[in-house]
Amino acid sequence: MNRSHHQLRIQGLSHSFGDKVAIDHLDWSLPDRGVVGLVGPNGAGKTTLFSLIAGFLRVQQGSIEVLGAASPGHPSLVSRVAVMPQDAIFARDVSIGDQLMFLRALDGVRGATAVQEVVATMESVGLAGELDRGAAVLSHGMGKRLGVAQALLGSPELILFDEPTSGLDPANAKQVRQLIRELGKTALVIVSSHNLLELQDLIDEIAVIADGQMIESGTIEEVTRRGRRFEIRVGRLVSEEEAQQLDQTEHVRKSIVAGDRITVDLDGSGEGGIDAALCALLGGLLELGLPPHEMREGASLEEAYLRITGDEASAQLEE
Amino acid sequence: MSRISQILLHARNSMSHSLRSGSGIAFIVLTMMTGLGVASLVFMPIELEMITAEEFRDNAARAVGFFLAMATLQEWSFNTFVERMEAGDLVELATWGRYLVLDHPVLLSLTVLLLGLVLPILLPLGSFASISGDVQHRSIRYLLPRTTRTSLLLGRLLGALVLSWTLITLLQGAIVLYLGIVLPLDGWSDLVPWGIKTLGALLVLCVPYVALGVLFSTLFRVPMVALLGSVGFTIAVPVISLSLHRAGEEWEMLGFLGYLLYLLPWGYSHNLLSPDGQTVAWAMLFCLCHGLFFTIVAVLRFRRMDL
C-alpha cells in the first residue's frame, strides 16, 4: 500500500451521546487507497466513527482530516466521499431510478451519461430491473445492494461501507465483495463488518475498535501474526503428554492444543529465521508421530479478533 | 458543480417531490380550496344579492377600518373605535380604509386581507417536511456526501417558496379573472394593477412564513411535530401577545409583552396594503428581513445538527 499520503487522519477524537462515551480519544491514519476493515463488538463505536467521518455527526472533540480537508462535510469533499449507511432508506415517493439520477445530477453528471452510469451500476448489483420501482418494496437484501449502488456512482476517493453484505445471499455478497475489491484499487474503502471470514480475503488493513477506543490497527499480517504463528491439523487427537513434548521443541515459544488442532507460536529470531524454526517444528511433530494433515500460516482473523478483544482462550497464547 | 446549481437542483427536486408526496398534495388542495373558499365567502353577499354593491362598500369600509384599527392601534372596542373615528381621531385610518375599499376593487381588497390572515396558517404545510422528512428516515444520509448542508437547506426553502408562490399566483389569477368576467363591479384597468400589487404583497408575505416552516423542520426531527410546532407558533404569537397586551392595560409591566406580536409579521403585515408607498416598502423590507432571519437561524441549526 502506498503510505505517502494519509487520506484519513483522525486525532484525539472523542464523541459522547449524553453520558455515554461512544468514541474515546481515538487516533487513526489511513493511506490513499486499499480496503480497510473496521471491526469491533456491538456498540463498540463503529457506526459512530463512520458517521463522524462522513460528516453526519458533528465532531465534539479532536480532529478528522478527510482527503486533505480540515473537517468532514467541508465543501471541497462534495462528491469525493461516498457512504453506504447502515440504516438509511431511500425516499418512498420517487422511483429509485429518479433518485439515483438526482444523486448524479448533484455530482454534475446529467442526461444520457448519467442514465448509462445509473443503469450500469444497478446492473452491477443485480438491481437493473428495479429502476422504475419505489424503494419501499425492496427486500432487506435489495435495499443493501441499492445502498452499495449509490455509493458506487461517480468516482469517490473515500468510500465508507457499513455492513455492506449483511443480509445478502452468498452470490450477491460475493458480487459486492468483488466490487469493493475493485474500488480498493483506486480509492480508500473502509468496510465495517462482523463477518470476519469475509473480511480476511477482502481487506488490506484492519482496525479493531472496542469501547470507543482503537485497540489494534495494522496490516492483516501484523494483526494475525502471520509469519510467526501457525495452525496445524493433525490426523488424531493430541494427548497432553505430546503437547508438553511439543512445547519443549526448539524454537517453539508456546503451543495450544485443542483436539486435533495445534496452534504454535514460533521464535524466528535465531539463525535460519522462521524457516529453521518451522523445520524444527515439523521434525518434532513427525517424531511424535503427528504428521500434519493441514497447515496454515497465521491465525485466522477471527482468532486474532478474539485475542485482541479479550477472548480468554486466545489470550493464553500471549502469556 | 457550483453551489447555485446545486441549490436550484434541490429546489426543483423538492418541488417535484412535493407534487408526488401526500403532504404536498394536501398542501396544494387545501391552499387552493381555502383560498377560493375565502374569495367565495367575500363575494357571496353580492352574488346572492343580499346587499347592493354600495351598501357592501359602506359596510366593508367600516369592517376594514375596524380591522386596521385593531391591527395598528390594537383597539378592541368597536364603539370606542367609531367614537374616535367620528372625532376625527383616525383620519389616517379612514384614508386607508377608503384607499382599500373605494379607490380600489373592494372585493379583491377584502379577499387579499383575509388571505393575509389565512395563508400564514396554511403555508407551513408546504415546508414542514422539507428537512425533517429526510432526517426522520435518514434518507438525508444519501444526499449529504454529494452536497453541502447549506445548499440543501436553501434549495429546499427555495422549492417550498416557489411552490407557494405558484399556488398564490394561480389563486390570485383565478380571483381576478372571476372578478373581471363574472362579477364586473370594477373594470380591468382597476383590477389588473391592483391585482398585481396585492399579489406582490402576498408573495412577500409568504417569505417569512415559509422560512418559519423550514426553521421548524430543522428544529424537530418528526415532520408532524414540526408542522404542529410551526402552525401552533403562528397562531399562538398573536393570541398570546394580544392577551398580554390587554393584560398590560391593567398591569403596566406586562404591556411590553404585546411586542411579542412582532416575532412574526403579524404586527406589520397589513402595512403591505398601505396607501403610502414608503410604508409598503418598509413592510416588504421587514418581511424579507424576517424571512432572512428565520433562514439564517435554520442554516445555523442545520449545519450543527447531528444527522
Add this chain to the structure above:
Amino acid sequence: MAISDRPGGLTSLAFLNGFFALASVGPALGRIINSFNLRSFLQDPEHTRGRWLRREMQSMVEAQVDPTHLQWLGVLGVVVALLLVISVVGLWKRSRWAGKWCSTLAAVGMVSVSLLALKILPGDVLRAVGMDLVRQLFYPLFLLFMVQVIFRKDLGKR
C-alpha cells in the same frame, strides 16, 4: 397491509377522489329526486308539499328548467361519483385504466356537471355562488394534471 411502492401523492388523490365521490353523489341524487318533484309540480302545483320545496320548484319553473335535463344532470353526477369510486381503487392499485383513465373521465365529468349545472339551473338553485363553481372546477383540473403529468409513469404499469 402489504407494503407498496405507491407514492404518497397517489394515496392522497385516492382519498380526495373518495371525498369528491361522496360530495358529488349527494347533489346528484338530489337533482334526480327534484326532477320528479318538478314533474309533479308542473302537473299539479298544489300537490307539492312544503313551502320551501314549492318555492324551489317555482323558481325552477320560472327559470324554465326542463325536468328531463335536471334528471340527466343528476344521472351524470351519479356516473361521475361511480367513476370516482372506481378511480379510488385504481389509484390505490396503480392501475392504468381504473386509476388513470377513470380519474380522467371523472375529472372531465366533474367539469361537465359544473358547466351544465351553470347552464341548466337557475342561479338561486345553484346558490348563486359562482366562485364556488371555480372551486368546483379546481379539483378536476388538478386531478387531470396529476394523473396525466405527474403520475403518468406510475399509473402506466398494470
